[in-house]
Amino acid sequence: MTLTAERTREPAADRRGRPKKSRQGRETLLLMLPALIPVLIFSVGPLLYGIYLAFTDARSGRNSVTSFVGLSNFGDLLTDGDFWASFRIGLIWAVSVTVLQFVAALGLALLLNENLRFRAFTRVLAMVPWAMPPVVIGLMWRLVYHPNAGILNSTLQGAGLLDHNVDWLNDFSIALPAVIVVGIWTGMPQTTVVLLAGLQGVPRELHEAGHVDGATTWRRFWSITLPQLRPVIVTITSLDFVWNINQFGLVYVLTQGGPGGQTRLPMLFAYEEAFRYGFFGYAATLGVAIVIVVLAVLGLYIGRQMREVS
Amino acid sequence: MRRPLQYLALLGYMVFLAFPLLWLLSTALKTSQEMASLTPTWIPRHPVLTNFADAFTEQDIVGSALRSLVVAVASSVLTVVLALPAAYSMARHRSLVNKFAIGWVLVSQVFPFILIIIPLFMVLRSLDLVNTLPGLTVVHVTFTLPFALWMLQGYVRSVPRELEEAAAVDGAGRIRALVRIVAPLLAPGVVATLLFAFISSWNEFLFALVVLKDPDVATLPLTLVKFTGAEGVVRLGPLAAASLLATIPSLAFFAIIQRRLRSGLLAGAVKG
Structure with a gap:
């Protein structure tokens, strides 16, 4: 009965609403245009063109002729030893920073969720890296790692842990771990903030029930807190992974990819190909390859998490 | 037992x-002699502020700070004017467009900048905007717009529509209602954006690096990076001082908006 009544009323409302709707549509378009045009011209368009460039032999010269070369850039990429080296370093970097940063941030978030003294102070301190210009973060850590004038060498030698000055950012085997530490320091605030908010969303009653049942702290963390946090954890680690694999500025300032390419992340490699050697097409191919890898990794990761939930 | 461990x-x-x-x-407060002595200590032996003064008199740094300021002011004002x-x-x-804006915020996270x-760069080159501050401003506006749009629409949503309609009913015109009722309520959100x-x-470095090749138009992050490459230990003091000064505006503004930013990131993370 009600159904038929509604059905008969619908077209009437529509007839009355239509002129208003189209006026509204025009108004919407008019209000949107100023924001839409720059985004379309300066980022959506370039992105699409960038993907197209991956299939061309574009060079940096103003008058160079560009022609379509199909998949040949991808073939070159697959046989390019430098690319694979950079790709391997990128994966090591992105996975270690994401995982270690997550563990460190979870620990910090758990502490900040407790009723401890100095909590407010630590919270403020933990936000500082978020606001700092990445370039300043890089310069600051260069001062810390400085072989002669840096505090790290003198502290470690003072504690008897080192007997000579280490050139942290120029040592073949130490540079990448040293850079990873900076990555963790830089990215901790966002991860901590998100995890802390997640923790505060875990219902108190669950913990109290666990307590009554005699579950230990560890057990409550493992079977109550973690499962409750899962969606938040999956989201923030995915985002962190994407941000990390696309990282450029921080490492560029720290090492410029050196020593001997030991910290040349994929984006540093692509930047050099494009703006030092002028291979625009090849650099774009590298970008597309990274997108494919990112989507594959995220697909696997998120897919697995979803399956485990259900 | 738990508390002490915590x-x-x-x-x-x-x-x-x-x-x-x-x-x-500590480095910013040390004299150049102390930096050269190569036995670094936490507490400067003779703390001085000369490094800060040096940073201010350094032509490169002052000039590039001014250029950074111009670009930052121009691009933030433009962003808000376009996004509002x-x-x-x-x-x-x-x-x-709502869906498009949210989608674009997400997509722009996944795609590498390259x-x-x-x-x-090719577009800017054909418009003769490479090596110019307007060129960099355009780029910054474009890349801040989606997130700024997202922030702003949240603030507009928090102004009750009824308030606006009531004002219109009371005889104030639509524009008048917007200016007199909505604008004041929206002001804090606009300032945050x-x-x-x-x-x-x-703070931006990467786009500046590509767009501004000419050192005469470098912004502050570019100048700071160039500074480290070329100079020895003795110049680390002024560099540290300049880095600290460069951080102050970001840190101060961030302190004002961090609560709003946190909730924005959270909305993104939870819905993402």
């Missing part, structure tokens, strides 16, 4: 987070 862990975090910052400060009408429309009417920056756009532009 405090120990908290102390560990505080040390890890604070020690690079303290070292930057769109944000209003997004919040008040449902449309396809795919955008090469064609963008302005500050956010300012910080993004002030």
Whole structure:
């Protein structure tokens, strides 16, 4: 009965609403245009063109002729030893920073969720890296790692842990771990903030029930807190992974990819190909390859998490 | 037993987070002689402020700070002016553009900058905007817009539509209702968005590196990086001082907006 009544009323409302709707549509378009045009011209368009460039032999010269070369850039990429080296370093970097940063941030978030003294102070301190210009973060850590004038060498030698000055950012085997530490320091605030908010969303009653049942702290963390946090954890680690694999500025300032390419992340490699050697097409191919890898990794990761939930 | 361990862990975090910052400060307060002595200590033997003065008299640094300021002010104002009408429309009417804006915020996270920056560089080159501050401003506006739009439409949404309609019924025209009723309520949100756009532009390095090749138009982050490459230990003091000064605007503005930014990131993370 009600159904038929509604059905008969619908077209009437529509007839009355239509002129208003189209006026509204025009108004919407008019209000949107100023924001839409720059985004379309300066980022959506370039992105699409960038993907197209991956299939061309574009060079940096103003008058160079560009022609379509199909998949040949991808073939070159697959046989390019430098690319694979950079790709391997990128994966090591992105996975270690994401995982270690997550563990460190979870620990910090758990502490900040407790009723401890100095909590407010630590919270403020933990936000500082978020606001700092990445370039300043890089310069600051260069001062810390400085072989002669840096505090790290003198502290470690003072504690008897080192007997000579280490050139942290120029040592073949130490540079990448040293850079990873900076990555963790830089990215901790966002991860901590998100995890802390997640923790505060875990219902108190669950913990109290666990307590009554005699579950230990560890057990409550493992079977109550973690499962409750899962969606938040999956989201923030995915985002962190994407941000990390696309990282450029921080490492560029720290090492410029050196020593001997030991910290040349994929984006540093692509930047050099494009703006030092002028291979625009090849650099774009590298970008597309990274997108494919990112989507594959995220697909696997998120897919697995979803399956485990259900 | 648990509490002491927790405090120990908290102390560990505080040390890890604070020690690079303290070292930057310590370096900024040291004389060049002390830097050259090669036995670094936490507390400067003769703390001085000359490094800050040096940073201010250094022609390169002052000039590039001014250029950074111009770009940051221009791009934050432009971002808000362009985003405000769109944000209003997004919040008040449902449309396809809402989905597009959210989608674009997400997509722009996944795609590596290299795919955008090469064609963008070609576009700017054909418009003769390479090596110019307007060129960099355009780029900064474009890349801050989606998130600024997202922030602003949240603030518009928090202004009750009824208030606006009531004013219109009371005989105030639509424009008058917007100016007299909505604008004052929206002002804090607009300021937060302005500050956010300012910080993004002030801190930005990568686009500046590609767009501004000519050292005569370098922004502050570019000049700071160039500074480290070329100079020896003796110049580290002024560099540290300049780095600290470069951080102050970002840190101050961030302190003002961090609560709003946190909730924005959270909305993104939870819905993402």
